[in-house]
Amino acid sequence: MVQKIASLIDETLMAMNAHLHVQMTNEEKAYLDAHFELIHIKKGEHLMNRGDEVCYLYYLEAGTIRLSFPDKEKREISARFIEPKEFVNFSLSHEEQLSHYNVKALEHCKVWRLPKQDLQQLYDLSINFNKLARLHLEKSINHKIKREEDFHKLDAEERYKKLMANERWLFRSIPLKDIASYIGITPQALSNIRKRI
Known part of the structure; x- marks a missing residue:
């Protein structure tokens, strides 16, 4: 049986301990189920490329997604990894927006997508979805701030150890070369560590 998006989002709220603050109504759940579309992305395929117009909000049901960007030498730098039960890009705005990242499936992924215009309507109709978006953005910003601090406070080995302690799930399906770029080192330096x- 195919799980509906509303029940998946409920699971996300439970995992974030946000269910205490956000309880989707039956009407909101019906809207989610009616407007999100399930798509499948094969390993190695891109959901979006850097510079593409962002037309959807994405929710990852299964698989792993890598967000990356090219550095000045055109090497792909891992910016973030998305695990199941997470939204990919909650930062959609009313204006036309281009993707800052290449968004690639590292394994077969089940992804739900909501068109931008339906997301804007949902923001207008649902206080609970606004709360969910705020909670998700807060989580993403906090993650980004901690990573930035780690780059300034910790050496490469300390960053690796912290990653092993706090984000161990990354090592199940993500190539070591991508993990190396995520912590700002070469694959050889990671091998040495x-x-x-």
């Missing part, structure tokens, strides 16, 4: 510890 792994041998030492």
